[in-house]
Amino acid sequence: SQQGEEDPQALSIQEGENATMNCSYKTSINNLQWYRQNSGRGLVHLILIRSNEREKHSGRLRVTLDTSKKSSSLLITASRAADTASYFCATTRSASGSARQLTFGSGTQLTVLP
């Protein structure tokens, strides 16, 4: 089963507005990442926030993490039409090997209207 659940499932905004997506998860995590997926393409990593961090910024992206509520949010400021994509949160849990695994949420489809 998928670890994360994203809210909303779909979001439509005007260019220049801010977009906020939320992610909830069920178990303890090492870190949480956000990925973007353009239609028909693979996933691209956006930002990673560790379990001991509360907020992180990267360009127009702002991610928050509340481990007590098991939730995270992704804010995209001053959105552009090129931001139209699906956004997924992914949590990391330890695996038996040396590399960890990602468990993805169900995604938010963001549409930015010009």
Added chain:
Amino acid sequence: EAGVAQSPRYKIIEKRQSVAFWCNPISGHATLYWYQQILGQGPKLLIQFQNNGVVDDSQLPKDRFSAERLKGVDSTLKIQPAKLEDSAVYLCASIPWGGGTDTQYFGPGTRLTVL
């Protein structure tokens, strides 16, 4: 640096046929993952390799799916026989040796349609 390569990009087959997907990870990336992404859902891990060994295949439907990474570089994922519910995008991802980072690099995926 070249990204993760996958082929074919699209494949249409009839149910009960077999199909194979190929992935070439980023050079030097020892860990390779195969995911299945059904339309409208997030990717689901099928199998994880470390070099040419399997780390985790607990979510791979082994009655019909198989995967190998013989020389620790490129990998193939096979479905035999395919079912309608196997229609999905199959994604390959990789990370450098030893982890140290949880950021995965994804290929463009293979979109499989089973009729």
